[in-house]
Amino acid sequence: MFKNRLIISNSTGRSFYAQRICKKILYVFLIYCVSGGFPFLFAKGQTQTQTQTQTQTQTQTQTQTQTQTQTKAQAQAQAQVQAQVQVQAQAQNLGPQQNASTPLNSVQQNAPPQSDIAPGIFTTYPAPPLSPPSAAPSAITEGPPSIFPDFFGMTPWLRKHGIGFHFDNTNEYAGALQHPTRGPHYGNYKDGSSNAGQYSANLIVDWEHLAGIKGFVTRMTTVGRYGTTANRMFGDWLAHSSEIYGGGGNVVVHLVSLYGEESLFGGRFLIAGGRMSQMSDFASSPIFCSFQNNSFCGRPKAAADSTYYGSYPAATWAFRMKGRPRKDLYIQAGVYFAENGIYQNYQHRTGFKFNGANIVGYEIPIEAQWEPHFGPHHDLPGHYKLGFVYDDVRRADNYYNTAGQSYYVYGGKQLMRNSSWQTYFMFDQKLMNYPGRPKSAGLTFMGGYIYNSPHTAVRDFEVYGALMSQGLIPGRPEDMFGVAFSYVSIAPGTRDTTMAMVAAGDYSGMPNHATGVQTNAEVLEVDYSINVMRGVTFRPDFQYYIHPNGQVGLRNSAMLGFKSYVSLF
DSSP states (O other), rough: OOOOOOOOOOTTHHHHHHHHHHHHHHHHOOOOHHHHHHHTTSHHHHHHHHHHHHHHHHHHHHHHHHHHHHHHHHHHHHHHHHHHHHHHHHTTOOOOOOSSSSTTTSSSOOOOOOOOOOOOTTTTOOOSOSTTTSSSOOOOGOSSHHHOSSSHHHHHHHTTTTTTEEEEEEEEEEEEESSOOOOOTTTTOOOEEEEEEEEEEEEEEEEEHHHHTTTEEEEEEEEEEEOOOOOGTOOOOOSSHHHHSSSSTSSSOOOEEEEEEEGGGTOOOEEEEEEOHHHHHHSSOOOOOGGGGTTTTTGGGGGGTTTTOOOOOOEEEEEEEEEEEEEEEEEEEOOOETTTTSSHHHHHHHSOOSSOTTEEEEEEEEEEEOOOOTTTTTOOOEEEEEEEEEEEEEEEEEEEESSSSBHHHHHHHEEESSSSEEEEEEEEEEEEETTSSSSTTTEEEEEEEEEOOOTOEEEEEEEEEHHHHHHSTTTTOOOOOEEEEEEEEHHHOOOOOOOHHHTTTTTTTTTGOOOSOOOOEEEEEEEEEEEETTTTEEEEEEEESSSSSTTTTTTTTTEEEEEEEEEOO
């Protein structure tokens, strides 16, 4: 069965085409920005021209009437034009907050105000910071609602000087409701539950507000993590039941990220550089952590399949550019230097190792997100994201040896791939509002698809979907009910390698801590977030694992637990 697989050519040719694709996408981005966003696709320019033409025609017609009538008609025409502009501005007022650096665990990045913006990269609009130095508190330093919003006057004083500091705690508990699978190969499985959590400190400095350095902001996040995750007790290593577990180094202070960001062209173009988490900038969303399982929070697990992709709380040296050629569209690209062992204590226990001696390559992610508002009143926001990642890190093929045969069946050295890639499509769309309730209340659907290079990945693809209903119960506008489901496919090479090992009766050293053949895995999650008070939420949570660890031989497992979040100040 394993002797008939065809030899797969080396990935050098594929790397060449991947590089050409990246270059073409960047060329299109530059043309898009300079041309004003291909206005023939979005008839903003035509609408403005038609409005001007109508106004001129009305004016020429009115000049033929008496002076008093002309003056009155012109005043009415100007009032109508101004009203139309205001309606258009309100209808197109998008203003979503873009990708928080760490969803639910840090100060979110405030998006520039989305007023009526004309096409073109050189058309400016206000960008944070929004207030001059020594005036009102810096808008960009505002954090989420907290128990102590003033903290003895410290928070307002700091924000007035352009400094934002936020401290919070996230705690997640889960326990299995049935016994684990028993058998000769499952000796380490056991009953039980576990708790995991972190405390997080976030510092943001608005240097324009503090020292007059126009458009410059620095961000720093540190965490301390504790506990473990319960899903490993019944054999699953693919999706943590407590996503907050891992990567903290078991130290009091672990550096997550430290970088600076410069705003140019009135906020249309952002440049950032420093120690940055790739998965916090790309393939991310603030609403992923409406759930607890790691298959959704802090991003779909297949998106972080590579151990070289910096995912919270790990970071690498990086450089990122983000532009908004239109107010409802951003395009961003970056270079993230891949480092070996970023999740291991021997390399990044504290996160403060900056020498770069373990850099083994680079990743180039490219992403575009469209942010429309649907509905007759333009009050149903959506976010549609398309991305591609190319990396040149040498990695072992998950099936072949250098002779094009199964490395496990025939031995020999594993084939080394010179590059890998990933592509994804993600979206969330508000479907309806609840009448008579706050604007934030309503029903939202989230979904996506991630596909990885099948020769180097553990998960070759993942499909997920979720429904979130906020304010469903009258009088509870901040509460949220959610249900989510994900399907993960194990890469064919990984699957066939586990099949060969099981056929040979060799269960030692199987990939991904497997104890049997890995094929696919599904996770269902249902939760309800209760807004206890300002800065405090409590979320009872139910999870159901189908084929834990992608193994049909493992018993399906149900888990019950909760997630709490406390924002102190």
